Amino acid sequence: MRVAELSKRTGVAVPTIKYYLREGLLPPGELTSPNQARYGDEHVRRLKLVRALIDVGGLSIAAVRDVLETMADSDESMYEVLGTVQRNLGADLSAGDGEAYEKASRIAYELIERREWQVKTGAPQLEVLTAALATLVELQGEDLLELLDAYAEASERIAEVDIDYTRRGDGRAGAVERMVIGTVVGDAILSALRRLAHENEAARRLRSG
Amino acid sequence: MRVAELSKRTGVAVPTIKYYLREGLLPPGELTSPNQARYGDEHVRRLKLVRALIDVGGLSIAAVRDVLETMADSDESMYEVLGTVQRNLGADLSAGDGEAYEKASRIAYELIERREWQVKTGAPQLEVLTAALATLVELQGEDLLELLDAYAEASERIAEVDIDYTRRGDGRAGAVERMVIGTVVGDAILSALRRLAHENEAARRLRSG
Known part of the structure; x- marks a missing residue:
């Protein structure tokens, strides 16, 4: 697909996509002419991941790059990757x-x-x-x-389900991606759930006197 | 105390204190001369709260002001204040x-x-x-x-202890302050504990095969 289609499918503006390409957050597309490149489904997926890290996780461009580099580095053990990624997140x-x-x-x-x-x-x-x-x-x-x-x-209970969730990822790359997404998006979900549970608990106590 | 002493006791630089005074995050001190003011323990406490909201909670100056205004507004019920503060946090x-x-x-x-x-x-x-x-x-x-x-x-379990913790605050103002601190700092603590629990859980599973 062309960059316009990539933009349409991900909701990310074309100038932002070009910025991510320059910053190395997105691998270059396949050149079809000196000024045009073709992108694939892996670009759609990567773009969504980058937006999740930035929008939901509040990570900086530099932090996103660090996380992506660690995800790509296949020499480290799963356990090592987990540690490195957690530090960046x-x-x-x-x-x-x-x-x-x-x-x-x-x-x-x-x-x-x-x-x-x-x-x-x-x-x-x-x-x-x-x-x-x-x-x-x-x-x-x-x-x-x-x-x-x-x-x-x-x-402790949350970590147990988190690790189970991570392990269900498809292969090593899938597991690492799940861990990154689960950690960042999971924080946002837990923070929202805690506040909703506060509201519920306060309403419950208010009603019972 | 003078502003220099306030700065020393809180670790917040004098220009930052003056900025917070201009932005209304800190109530003015008692004027002792046209160019000098005296500050009290309530300023120390308020400054520490402001720094917690900014440093630990990552709140903007505008969000801190909103939270402080809600905390001061005594017409609302505790339950209403809880809702308003949660929205800002x-x-x-x-x-x-x-x-x-x-x-x-x-x-x-x-x-x-x-x-x-x-x-x-x-x-x-x-x-x-x-x-x-x-x-x-x-x-x-x-x-x-x-x-x-x-x-x-x-x-749900976290919310139960959170609300118990909030209620142990001294009077209405104390309870609201506890809620604000507990929500913001609590998020940071939970996020760190979740990551440490991940590390523990991963190490435990790695060892058991």
């Missing part, structure tokens, strides 16, 4: 210092230990967790421990 | 159209019905959910229904 909260941060760091490590999670020390998501916990400690004190275990328990 | 995914969107809309409504959630039709978070589901439908087909119920079940 994570929130960008950096390590802090001070009393609240130290307290939060202790709370995070105790949680990992209590739940016997096999997590690498220095995992970037552990830093994100610690930074978010530090904010909570600073604003609300330590009145969050029971909340944290309920969150961790819910996360 | 939600992801910004707008309604779509096309086959995938219609399919996603049906999936979302069926989920709400199946779980007997009391949610207003046209709730903005329902649109966010639908838009995210539409992306998933488009990229992966409908192979997501069991995943969705597991997510919803986890969200």
Whole structure:
């Protein structure tokens, strides 16, 4: 198909498609003349993935490129790819210092230990967790421990279905793509469901007095 | 305290504090001379809240102002405030159209019905959910229904502890503040925990073969 048809099928404007081509987010089409290229279904699919990462996941062009490069790198094991992709998809909260941060760091490590999670020390998501916990400690004190275990328990259940979902992907590339989509789109779905569940829970309690 | 001391206690640079004052994110201090003002503990607390909304929640200045205005508006019931604040804290995914969107809309409504959630039709978070589901439908087909119920079940448990946590706030203002912080920081914590739980689950399965 021509670029106009690719645009029509994906809802992405032609100048945006050309921008993605220049930025390497989309592989070049097959040249049919010096100024025209032909695109295939793999371009449709890739474009939809790129839009999901940008629109739903809020990723930057650079982050999308990193994720796509990791997805394409077939030397790494599935487990390694999972780690690398997760790092690129994570929130960008950096390590802090001070009393609240130290307290939060202790709370995070105790949680990992209590739940016997096999997590690498220095995992970037552990830093994100610690930074978010530090904010909570600073604003609300330590009145969050029971909340944290309920969150961790819910996360364990979610991770189980997530990994099952990932594994049903078609081959290695399919599994990695599922993982990327599931992580990014899954965050948006979970965030929306949590708010809807809040509304439900508040309405329920309001009614019961 | 002077603005320099306020800056020192919160880690927010003086020009940024002045910007927040101009933008109305921070109430003015008490003037002690035409060019100097005195700030109190409520300014420290407010600044930390603003930084949490911006740094952890990724909110824009305009969204922070909306949230703060709703928090201050004491005419609304707690339940109304919860709704308004949630709208401002939600992801910004707008309604779509096309086959995938219609399919996603049906999936979302069926989920709400199946779980007997009391949610207003046209709730903005329902649109966010639908838009995210539409992306998933488009990229992966409908192979997501069991995943969705597991997510919803986890969200119900999370919402229960969230509402308990909110209610422990000191009075109405305290409860609203807890809700805002819990929603924004809670999202970051849940997202980090989900990724750590992925890592744990993958390591566990890798080991067991």
